[in-house]
Amino acid sequence: MTPILPSFDLSVFKARRQRLLATLAAQGGGIAIISTGRLKMRNADSPYPFRFNSSFYYLTGFNEPDAWLILEARPQGTRSTLFCQPKDPKMEIWEGLLWGPEEATTTFGFDQAFDCHDLSTWLPQALIGHQHVWAPLTHSATPDLMVQLQAWLSHAKASTRGLKRVPTQINDLTPVLSDMRVIKDAAECDMMHQSAYIAAQAHRQAMRVARAGLAEFALEAEILKIFRQHGAQSPAYETIVATGQNACILHHRAGPSLMQDGDLVLIDAGCELNGYASDITRTFPANGRFSGPQATLYDIVLAAQQAAIEFTSPAHHFNAGHDAAVRVITQGLIDEGLLKGSLDSQIEQETYKQFYMHRTGHWLGLDVHDVGRYRELPIDSASAVDGEVSAAPAWRQLEPGMVLTIEPGIYVRPHEDIPEQFWHIGIRIEDDALVTPNGCELLTRDVPVERSAIEALMAESG
Ligand code: GLY
Ligand code: MN
Ligand code: MN
Numbered sequence: 001m002t003p004i005l006p007s008f009d010l011s012v013f014k015a016r017r018q019r020l021l022a023t024l025a026a027q028g029g030g031i032a033i034i035s036t037g038r039l040k041m042r043n044a045d046s047p048y049p050f051r052f053n054s055s056f057y058y059l060t061g062f063n064e065p066d067a068w069l070i071l072e073a074r075p076q077g078t079r080s081t082l083f084c085q086p087k088d089p090k091m092e093i094w095e096g097l098l099w100g101p102e103e104a105t106t107t108f109g110f111d112q113a114f115d116c117h118d119l120s121t122w123l124p125q126a127l128i129g130h131q132h133v134w135a136p137l138t139h140s141a142t143p144d145l146m147v148q149l150q151a152w153l154s155h156a157k158a159s160t161r162g163l164k165r166v167p168t169q170i171n172d173l174t175p176v177l178s179d180m181r182v183i184k185d186a187a188e189c190d191m192m193h194q195s196a197y198i199a200a201q202a203h204r205q206a207m208r209v210a211r212a213g214l215a216e217f218a219l220e221a222e223i224l225k226i227f228r229q230h231g232a233q234s235p236a237y238e239t240i241v242a243t244g245q246n247a248c249i250l251h252h253r254a255g256p257s258l259m260q261d262g263d264l265v266l267i268d269a270g271c272e273l274n275g276y277a278s279d280i281t282r283t284f285p286a287n288g289r290f291s292g293p294q295a296t297l298y299d300i301v302l303a304a305q306q307a308a309i310e311f312t313s314p315a316h317h318f319n320a321g322h323d324a325a326v327r328v329i330t331q332g333l334i335d336e337g338l339l340k341g342s343l344d345s346q347i348e349q350e351t352y353k354q355f356y357m358h359r360t361g362h363w364l365g366l367d368v369h370d371v372g373r374y375r376e377l378p379i380d381s382a383s384a385v386d387g388e389v390s391a392a393p394a395w396r397q398l399e400p401g402m403v404l405t406i407e408p409g410i411y412v413r414p415h416e417d418i419p420e421q422f423w424h425i426g427i428r429i430e431d432d433a434l435v436t437p438n439g440c441e442l443l444t445r446d447v448p449v450e451r452s453a454i455e456a457l458m459a460e461s462g
Contacts, residue, residue: 003097005107006061008274012187013061014080014109016180020059021071021078023176029073030132032173033123035145039065049234054366055136055177057275062108064098066116070126082113083122124155130167137172146170174371181365182372183401188365189434191276192403193443195232196432199270199278200446202226206241206269207447207457212261212286216241219267220254227271236277236368240268243286247426248411250358259286264294266426270368277368279405280444281430288458290451293421297410298451300332301427304408305449308360312406312433312440317395318374322360325408329356337419338412355412361405364432370403402435403443 024030036056039047050065060069060082068083087100101113114122127133133153135145149170156166184192202223209222219241227235241254247266259265263286270278283298285291290298307328308321330352333339338355339346346352363370375393398404407430414423429449433440448454 001092001097002099002103002107006274008191009187010061010108012185013059016185017059017069017071017080018078020176020180021073021080023180024071024134025073025078027171027176028132029075029130030134030167030171031127031130032069032071032073032134033145033149034059034069034071034136034173036060036062036067036069037065051234052275054275054371055173055181058177058181058366060108062099062104068116068119070123072126072130074130079112080110081126082108082110083116083119084113086115086117120152123152124159127152127156128160128164128166131165132169132171133167134171134173134176136174136177137170138174175373178371178373181370182363183399184365184403184434185401188276189401189403191274192278192365192432192434195236195271195273195276195278196280196443197446198227198230198232198273199280200444201230202269202271203267203280203282203447204457206265206267207282207284207454208460210259210265210284210286210458211288212259212263214259214286216243216246216254216257216259216265219259219265220269223267223269230271230273232271232273234272236270236272236279240266240281242266242426245424245426247283247428248413248424249426250411261287262291263287264290264425264427266428268428268430275366277364277366277370278444279364279368279407279430279432280447281407281409281428282447282449282454283427283429284454284458288455290455293419294425294427295451296336297332297412297422297425298427300329300336301408301410301429302449302451303332304328305406305429305431308406308408309431309433309440309442312398312404312435313438314398314400314435317397318361318404319395321406325360325406326352326356329408329410333410336422338422355410356408357411358407358409360408361433364403364405372402398435400435400437404433404435406431406433 034056036053039050042048052063066085070081072079085098105113205222205226206219220239242252243257243259243265244263246252266283268281304325307324311320311324330346363372378393409428411426412422431442431444
């Protein structure tokens with residue numbers, strides 16, 4: 001017996017392996033080693049739920065712990081090898097069915113697969129003859145991986161007694177993988193649409209049931225219920241439900257605070273569907289009606305988001321949306337008396353950071369803060385004209401297939417210089433955008449964002 005096959009096409013994973021192998025071949029070939037990680041204990045004998053390594057999953061679609069992918073690019077051809085847990089009927093009674101190497105080979109399209117317990121004897125032999133080893137060195141497991149790699153390389157060297165080539169260089173696979181993952185293929189776009197749809201339904205549900213007297217954790221429960229009802233495996237990150245002044249804490253975890261009449265409620269919640277994250281924030285009034293000061297600041301944030309959306313296209317670089325949002329927010333804060341001075345001087349002095357201290361977006365994908373460079377590659381210092389190398393390379397140009405969040409906010413902490421009517425208001429509005437050839441598509445607009453539409457939805461039911 002084998003696990004249930006996922007409902008999506010597994011051939012995309014093989015195609016990604018082939019693309020990666022072609023890239024490695026073009027860079028001198030070698031052997032790439034990617035681990036998915038192990039089950040970690042939470043306490044006593046209870047593990048944390050296992051979550052695969054994103055890059056490993058991107059290349060395999062395989063979601064069991066204790067698995068390794070080995071890709072080899074040699075002049076005479078390529079080879080993909082999976083190491084995974086062997087079938088174990090006794091353990092499978094407790095923990096669920098495993099694929100095992102034999103079934104995994106055919107189902108997931110590897111050239112071969114073996115028992116993970118044999119990796120340490122197989123790998124030193126496989127290293128022999130390659131010039132380069134590739135591994136994701138900036139991965140969080142790097143210290144362990146480096147120790148392991150060095151041990152395998154020493155073992156390989158000892159076994160050849162200097163007669164055959166053993167790699168002398170360990171290359172970082174992270175930039176290569178990040179450049180692939182930052183541009184989403186059709187299968188990924190489809191999954192991200194679905195993940196975004198589920199998260200939007202969860203936010204709608206929260207708006208429908210919210211009312212004064214309800215605890216933050218009760219709204220969290222509604223959100224998690226919708227995620228699971230739609231088949232999402234988990235939240236993509238800890239669900240943020242922040243009522244009243246808690247909304248000024250950017251990552252406030254849903255807790256026991258009760259929503260009060262007159263509070264705004266900020267919810268930042270997204271799910272993970274087959275690895276793919278959604279990331280939505282909505283801010284709405286607990287009693288269903290925005291007050292005057294809340295409405296004023298809300299409309300500034302919404303206008304800032306709209307400005308950023310207009311700069312989210314291949315005609316602009318990554319930071320253009322942030323610059324646009326900062327201008328709108330700063331002008332709004334000046335208009336309402338929270339900042340004093342000219343627009344340009346306040347932007348120059350970054351005074352807006354008292355109220356808007358985070359950035360307007362980040363890449364989104366298998367990781368909620370997904371991989372990918374935010375800047376162009378540095379100019380090669382050898383080819384740069386003297387004195388023309390700037391400290392930071394230019395912001396990266398957006399390209400079709402990139403997915404990023406657009407999430408401006410305003411957070412007002414009490415201060416004698418700030419009109420009291422705005423104290424403790426925290427507002428963030430966050431949508432997920434897929435860059436298209438001519439602009440962007442917002443994936444998360446199944447939940448309303450205009451004040452009037454939010455109020456209408458909240459009035460629908462209680
Ligand atoms: N939910 C985390 C973020 O918005 O970046
Ligand atoms: Mn975000
Ligand atoms: Mn978020």
